[in-house]
Amino acid sequence: MKNPHLFRASVLALGLTVSALGGGHATAASRPVVFLNSAEPVSLDPMFTQADANVILSIHETLFRLDNKGDVVAALAESIKMIDPLNWEIKIRPGLVFQNGEPINADAAVFTFDRAKTLFAAGKGDLTFALGALKYDHMEKVDDLTVKLVMTVPDPIITSHMVNPELSLLPPKYYTQNPPEKVAFAPVGAGGYKFVSYKPGEGLVLKAFDKYRTGKPPVDDVIVKAVPEVATRISEIKAGSADLMVGVPADLKQDLENAGAKVIVAPSYRRLFVAIKQGRNPALADVRVRQAMNHAVNCEEIAQVLLGGMAKCSIDLVNAPNQDASLKPYAFDPGKAKELLTAAGWVPGADGVRAKDGVRLSLNFDTTNGSYLMDKEIAQVMADSWKDVGIEIADLRVIDNSVSSQMRAKQGAGYRDLMNSSSGPDYTCQGDLLLVQKASGSNRMSWVDDKFEQMFKAFNQEFDQTKWKAMCDAAQAYVAEQAPVVWMFTEPTFYGVSKRLDYEARPDGRVYLNLVLKGVKD
Amino acid sequence: MTQIDPTSESQPVVTAASGLKRNSFWPRLWRSKVATISAIIFLVVVIAAITAPWLSPADPSAIKIIQRLKPPGFTNSAGTTFWLGTDALGRDVLSRVIFGARVSLIVGLSAVVISGTIGVLVGLLSGFFGGLVDDIFMRICDIQLSFPTILLALTIMAVLGSGLDKLILVLGLTGWVQYGRIVRSQVLALKNDEFVLAARATGEQRWQIIFQHILPNVWSPVIVIASFTVASNIVAEASLSFLGVGVPPSVPSWGTMLADGRQYIGVADWLTAPAGVAISLTVLSINILGDWLRDYLDPRLKNLL
Numbered sequence: 001m002k003n004p005h006l007f008r009a010s011v012l013a014l015g016l017t018v019s020a021l022g023g024g025h026a027t028a029a030s031r032p033v034v035f036l037n038s039a040e041p042v043s044l045d046p047m048f049t050q051a052d053a054n055v056i057l058s059i060h061e062t063l064f065r066l067d068n069k070g071d072v073v074a075a076l077a078e079s080i081k082m083i084d085p086l087n088w089e090i091k092i093r094p095g096l097v098f099q100n101g102e103p104i105n106a107d108a109a110v111f112t113f114d115r116a117k118t119l120f121a122a123g124k125g126d127l128t129f130a131l132g133a134l135k136y137d138h139m140e141k142v143d144d145l146t147v148k149l150v151m152t153v154p155d156p157i158i159t160s161h162m163v164n165p166e167l168s169l170l171p172p173k174y175y176t177q178n179p180p181e182k183v184a185f186a187p188v189g190a191g192g193y194k195f196v197s198y199k200p201g202e203g204l205v206l207k208a209f210d211k212y213r214t215g216k217p218p219v220d221d222v223i224v225k226a227v228p229e230v231a232t233r234i235s236e237i238k239a240g241s242a243d244l245m246v247g248v249p250a251d252l253k254q255d256l257e258n259a260g261a262k263v264i265v266a267p268s269y270r271r272l273f274v275a276i277k278q279g280r281n282p283a284l285a286d287v288r289v290r291q292a293m294n295h296a297v298n299c300e301e302i303a304q305v306l307l308g309g310m311a312k313c314s315i316d317l318v319n320a321p322n323q324d325a326s327l328k329p330y331a332f333d334p335g336k337a338k339e340l341l342t343a344a345g346w347v348p349g350a351d352g353v354r355a356k357d358g359v360r361l362s363l364n365f366d367t368t369n370g371s372y373l374m375d376k377e378i379a380q381v382m383a384d385s386w387k388d389v390g391i392e393i394a395d396l397r398v399i400d401n402s403v404s405s406q407m408r409a410k411q412g413a414g415y416r417d418l419m420n421s422s423s424g425p426d427y428t429c430q431g432d433l434l435l436v437q438k439a440s441g442s443n444r445m446s447w448v449d450d451k452f453e454q455m456f457k458a459f460n461q462e463f464d465q466t467k468w469k470a471m472c473d474a475a476q477a478y479v480a481e482q483a484p485v486v487w488m489f490t491e492p493t494f495y496g497v498s499k500r501l502d503y504e505a506r507p508d509g510r511v512y513l514n515l516v517l518k519g520v521k522d
Numbered sequence: 523m524t525q526i527d528p529t530s531e532s533q534p535v536v537t538a539a540s541g542l543k544r545n546s547f548w549p550r551l552w553r554s555k556v557a558t559i560s561a562i563i564f565l566v567v568v569i570a571a572i573t574a575p576w577l578s579p580a581d582p583s584a585i586k587i588i589q590r591l592k593p594p595g596f597t598n599s600a601g602t603t604f605w606l607g608t609d610a611l612g613r614d615v616l617s618r619v620i621f622g623a624r625v626s627l628i629v630g631l632s633a634v635v636i637s638g639t640i641g642v643l644v645g646l647l648s649g650f651f652g653g654l655v656d657d658i659f660m661r662i663c664d665i666q667l668s669f670p671t672i673l674l675a676l677t678i679m680a681v682l683g684s685g686l687d688k689l690i691l692v693l694g695l696t697g698w699v700q701y702g703r704i705v706r707s708q709v710l711a712l713k714n715d716e717f718v719l720a721a722r723a724t725g726e727q728r729w730q731i732i733f734q735h736i737l738p739n740v741w742s743p744v745i746v747i748a749s750f751t752v753a754s755n756i757v758a759e760a761s762l763s764f765l766g767v768g769v770p771p772s773v774p775s776w777g778t779m780l781a782d783g784r785q786y787i788g789v790a791d792w793l794t795a796p797a798g799v800a801i802s803l804t805v806l807s808i809n810i811l812g813d814w815l816r817d818y819l820d821p822r823l824k825n826l827l
Binding site: 302306369383 | 786
């Protein structure tokens, strides 16, 4: 070497360049994906919350689950066979383990289904919805990888009911040896992500599980943080301190894109409505009052103006393809609303608010702020619309998203007369109809109708699929007319996604991390 | 035994009320340019609050989403001009700012009346009677002071729910301590003064001594504290409403305007700027006026103003 200084300088420069590149890569690769959720988890024990399905089904896994297209696929189960209408044989995939190394086998399945039954019988947990849908008597072990599920009633859509996160398989040793208060926030499951730590305010730290049944998820580290305010979530995405949020308002799509983030607008099957609570205000027991409330709201204007034309107003009790497309939503007709209210005996008072027998038609409305697209704003518009026909919203209360999650988990306990709510798709008509079924955990308005119950019972036990369409349409038409809710729309989902994140949206709007995070480009 | 002459010059004769009546008040206010400007700003806010229904160009709660997020100066098809634009629900921002003044002042002044009444009573009784009464009241003060006011208010509001009346009550019940402490210290200084001893000697009832002789002489610091508390109550109302536990979303308030507008700050800054300016100017003007009032009522600074 003629010039040793030049050689040394070159080596040094090369070393610095390599270390800089390598270091940069290491730093970038070690940066976790940050997902901003709207509320802190109620629990990470799948049997104790319905509200945290996104994180529950990222940590845990069920026998069957919905893939990204909405199809029911075998997950921990390998196959299912009907022995007779009340007995089903389920085979479990061989060679799978939980995140703590316990084997996934028939013992784990029996333990899980027994635990759910025991908790439900003791009035513990949040199992009303799951066990209201899947009516089983018990599960028994056939061999190490085979179980028999014994039902109490025939159920033609049993696999659809087994996708519910509450029935995620649990490792028996871990959940037997540890007290409930420990497992509530230190879960062990069979899902794509292992629990690392959780502190309210700081977030839930997850790590990819390398023995996950379909292989290690493409993103190694994820932090799920609760940020209730939409504005704060947007600021964090813009600042680059977070990678994923749900619920970007249509107005701010461009703003977020201008800041270098992506906004993915995906159609979803999440149905939005305002639940009308029964049992509090007698006025709401009258179908004419409920129909009037539907006629008074200009859903089309809300969908077009507030949601940028992305939502479609419909009576969407049942999702496509089972939805009866010929069912027309309630027309915006304040005149008709007034007629119905007058016919029901509610006449306008001096201040425009209707009254009957000296009682004002005055209701309370609970809304979230940031749980759904423009939820607080839509609630105010609806309150204004009802005022125009003589229905007073005495108190429009904005409730915290975490509180709302807990209220929903308790079948609407704590809500007052009206509450904004939503329902995800079940992909079966029978499952979607549970929204208004008496014993279902998703009937948060306590609406009970004997005629509907008879229709539902007959439908739910019908194995002849050729009859399903007619039964589904009849039930939809009847519920639409009864108006147990103020029908709104199926809303699209607006995801705010950082440039580095590769994301695949699901039609149910769920953020199951192992299925939707497709990689990070650092 | 000390002889007390009721007509002695040592008896305080200058009360705050009489002080305010002094001929020098307006000339001395006028002499301070900053105080004068502040007084004018505050007066404008008060007039806006009182005349809001007549002054506002539109109904502040009238929702018309078809004309949402329109910039200042927008004129709709009916020929109505929205001088400060419209918000996310198509409501007139100017009208909401004007009505917001009403909420701010109602909360600020009403809460001061509640906290002032409680605090003055506690201070009078605690200072005058001393002993066990004083100990009990002062320990209550200590307990109250150990909770951050805004946190306490937030907790109570979260339990009671939102509403103007509840907000006033909460701020009133959480803000009395400083009145109590100041009044108590004043009473301790006054209760052995000759005019009080004279009243005692003439056989006056305790309540007469407290309310007729001592109370008029503690008004000066109370008025000064009240002026500052009005400002802090306005900020507290805005903060609680901003956090979503103040007034309901349909009630036009500067705090809710800030909360509603902040997600649009990058695309529609006219939603937050007017409310922010209104809060800043109002609070600043009240604080400056309070500062001037404190100096004005302080006899040591009498000749400096």
